Amino acid sequence: MKNEVDIILEEKAGATQDQLIPILQAIQEKEGYLSEESVVKVGRHLGMPASKIFGVATFYNQFRFEPLGKHHIQVCRGTACHVLGSATVLEKVQDILKIKPGQTSRDGMFSLEVVACIGACGLAPVICINGEFHAKVNENSIEEIIENCRQTEEAHA
Numbered sequence: 001m002k003n004e005v006d007i008i009l010e011e012k013a014g015a016t017q018d019q020l021i022p023i024l025q026a027i028q029e030k031e032g033y034l035s036e037e038s039v040v041k042v043g044r045h046l047g048m049p050a051s052k053i054f055g056v057a058t059f060y061n062q063f064r065f066e067p068l069g070k071h072h073i074q075v076c077r078g079t080a081c082h083v084l085g086s087a088t089v090l091e092k093v094q095d096i097l098k099i100k101p102g103q104t105s106r107d108g109m110f111s112l113e114v115v116a117c118i119g120a121c122g123l124a125p126v127i128c129i130n131g132e133f134h135a136k137v138n139e140n141s142i143e144e145i146i147e148n149c150r151q152t153e154e155a156h157a
C-alpha cells in the first residue's frame with residue numbers, strides 16, 4: 001500500500017540529488033519526522049546511499065528522526081525570548097525530561113524542539129505546546145506546565 005512518502009516521491013519523479021532537502025522537508029511536514037524507512041526510500045529514488053542522506057539531514061537541525069511526542073514542546077530562541085531567559089527554560093526542560101532538542105521521551109509523551117521567533121515576543125520567554133502558547137515562562141512555571149501535561153495524560157489513561 002502506498003504511504004505519504006511514496007506519494008511525495010511520485011510527485012517528484014525525475015528529481016535529482018539537489019532536491020534532497022525539499023523532499024525531506026515535504027516528508028517531515030507530512031509525517032512529523034524522518035523515519036529510517038523514509039530515508040531509505042528517498043535514497044533509492046535519488047540514487048544516494050541512506051547514510052549520506054542521514055549525514056546531510058543531521059547537518060540541518062530542522063530535521064528530526066523520532067516521531068513527535070504527545071506533547072510537542074517548542075522553546076523559542078528568538079532574541080526577545082533569549083534576552084528574557086529562554087536558555088534557562090530550555091535547560092530546565094531538558095533536565096526534567098532527559099531529552100535534547102530533536103528528541104522524544106522514551107514513553108512517547110514529550111518531544112522537544114528549539115524554534116526561531118514564533119511571533120509572540122510580547123509574551124517572552126514563550127513556549128508552545130501542541131500549538132498552545134505559554135507566556136513569560138520561567139524555571140518554576142515550566143515545571144508546573146510539564147506536570148500539568150502529565151496529569152492530563154493520567155486523567156485520560
Ligand code: FES
Nearest residue numbers: 076078081117120
Ligand atoms: S523572540 Fe520569542 S516569540 Fe519572538
